[in-house]
Amino acid sequence: xxxxxPTRWHAIADDLRNQISVGRLKAGDRLPSETQLxxxxxxxxxxxxxxxxxxxxxxxxxxxxxxxxxxxxPLRRTTYVGGGYTSSAPPLVEEDLHTTVHASNLRAHGHLxxxxxxxxxxxxxxxRCLSHQGKTPHSLARxxxxxxxxxxxxxxxxxxARLPDLRPPLALVQETVSARLPTPDEATxxxxxxxxxxxxxxxxxxxxxGRVVEAALLALPGDRADAVFTTHHTTEAxxxxx
Amino acid sequence: xxxxxPTRWHAIADDLRNQISVGRLKAGDRLPSETQLxxxxxxxxxxxxxxxxxxxxxxxxxxxxxxxxxxxxPLRRTTYVGGGYTSSAPPLVEEDLHTTVHASNLRAHGHLxxxxxxxxxxxxxxxRCLSHQGKTPHSLARxxxxxxxxxxxxxxxxxxARLPDLRPPLALVQETVSARLPTPDEATxxxxxxxxxxxxxxxxxxxxxGRVVEAALLALPGDRADAVFTTHHTTEAxxxxx
DNA sequence: GAGTGGTCTAGACCACGAG
DNA sequence: TCGTGGTCTAGACCACTCA
Numbered sequence: 001x002x003x004x005x006p007t008r009w010h011a012i013a014d015d016l017r018n019q020i021s022v023g024r025l026k027a028g029d030r031l032p033s034e035t036q037l038x039x040x041x042x043x044x045x046x047x048x049x050x051x052x053x054x055x056x057x058x059x060x061x062x063x064x065x066x067x068x069x070x071x072x073x074p075l076r077r078t079t080y081v082g083g084g085y086t087s088s089a090p091p092l093v094e095e096d097l098h099t100t101v102h103a104s105n106l107r108a109h110g111h112l113x114x115x116x117x118x119x120x121x122x123x124x125x126x127x128r129c130l131s132h133q134g135k136t137p138h139s140l141a142r143x144x145x146x147x148x149x150x151x152x153x154x155x156x157x158x159x160x161a162r163l164p165d166l167r168p169p170l171a172l173v174q175e176t177v178s179a180r181l182p183t184p185d186e187a188t189x190x191x192x193x194x195x196x197x198x199x200x201x202x203x204x205x206x207x208x209x210g211r212v213v214e215a216a217l218l219a220l221p222g223d224r225a226d227a228v229f230t231t232h233h234t235t236e237a238x239x240x241x242x
Numbered sequence: 243x244x245x246x247x248p249t250r251w252h253a254i255a256d257d258l259r260n261q262i263s264v265g266r267l268k269a270g271d272r273l274p275s276e277t278q279l280x281x282x283x284x285x286x287x288x289x290x291x292x293x294x295x296x297x298x299x300x301x302x303x304x305x306x307x308x309x310x311x312x313x314x315x316p317l318r319r320t321t322y323v324g325g326g327y328t329s330s331a332p333p334l335v336e337e338d339l340h341t342t343v344h345a346s347n348l349r350a351h352g353h354l355x356x357x358x359x360x361x362x363x364x365x366x367x368x369x370r371c372l373s374h375q376g377k378t379p380h381s382l383a384r385x386x387x388x389x390x391x392x393x394x395x396x397x398x399x400x401x402x403a404r405l406p407d408l409r410p411p412l413a414l415v416q417e418t419v420s421a422r423l424p425t426p427d428e429a430t431x432x433x434x435x436x437x438x439x440x441x442x443x444x445x446x447x448x449x450x451x452g453r454v455v456e457a458a459l460l461a462l463p464g465d466r467a468d469a470v471f472t473t474h475h476t477t478e479a480x481x482x483x484x
Numbered sequence: 485g486a487g488t489g490g491t492c493t494a495g496a497c498c499a500c501g502a503g
Numbered sequence: 504t505c506g507t508g509g510t511c512t513a514g515a516c517c518a519c520t521c522a
Contacts, residue, residue, distance in 0.1 A: 066519035173473040179421035179441035179464035197439035199421035222421035229471040308501035
């Protein structure tokens, strides 16, 4: 499909990738140190690091500073289902994905005021949700809700739980999807290379009165997540578009 | 928002970015050569190239081998509107974005058979659509249609036109969105750095009989395109999900 | 403190683009 | 041909992890 890549490090990456797929390097294994690998392949360290960077970008290798390069446990691809979600279903339909939610109060500023259509400095509640698959971080969501719509009894701080069912009846969900590289702090909290593309979903949910009840910023690493949007076209809907 | 980045090349990138936004470097300008810039900032060439790589990833700079680094003309962000489209509207709602369509015949293989739900080697028509904004390539779409659904009079070869209205009544449009880095040939045809994330949309459209009438693979560079999906939640729809 | 990755250097050599 | 970017080297120095 793609023509043969001519660079040294592509060849090295191919070799390592092959060793992983064949099983000579198993999930969880530590690779030899970069200096060892470099001398083994007769290249300099920067060249070897390029090869590793490629594998990182593919999600096959996880680099841990001071400790080594490790073969990643294969990550199941999870699918984010668009179109909002009903009361009990979490945004990511995944069973063994447990989520750590950190709730905190803040005031609207900058981008958020426009998203939520509120005035600056109006009180909000932020839910910072980091979901894990096993021990490795999987995805990051930041959900903002006007304070008066958040459950009053919810304490600030860390809660290990599913996001509570705080969904009022929704009328309209608009999701803006874009692809970009992670910000430095996303890269570190998700423990991904900064060269891995992430799928960035901004979801704005509006209730029947037209009020924005939620804005969510989701960061889904591209090597482990897709999003699916399904649209049913009825004849009435087609007419309405015209 | 993001804490100050400590590396040398981040600082250099910040400086250059600033010069661009301030207007000291204007769109179309050629930057000084990498060696000149390197000596100006008192860093080595690889370090400087990191800085440029970052700007490339942001779509601010275009590198042309053998000729130099250029400040990109600012690209308007275009939005892909999800949910399929009605007869006359192109997938990208953009006026001055003109599209070159290359039609060709081929037979289903691999991935495509599953997407279109057809048997292997069944005849298909491929529309390879490359849209340009001015002189620079903007996005790439590959659309596959079962041969018998394509207009019979359509010749193979290059057509500079909008995609013809060949939409049968659609019942269901499913769009799978993912983020990844471009394949080498995507990077070259779109003239983007291979470090720029692209938004990859796989759209499968089904007609009222359940037959797949179209599969489209869209590659939208992350620095210039978003996708928007809107879902109207009626009470019936919510009931249906349960 | 030993070993790991992270960053950076100074310079070599090759490949491409334009005159 | 000349100037440009593309790749690579050999090695220095710093920062982090873990025993």
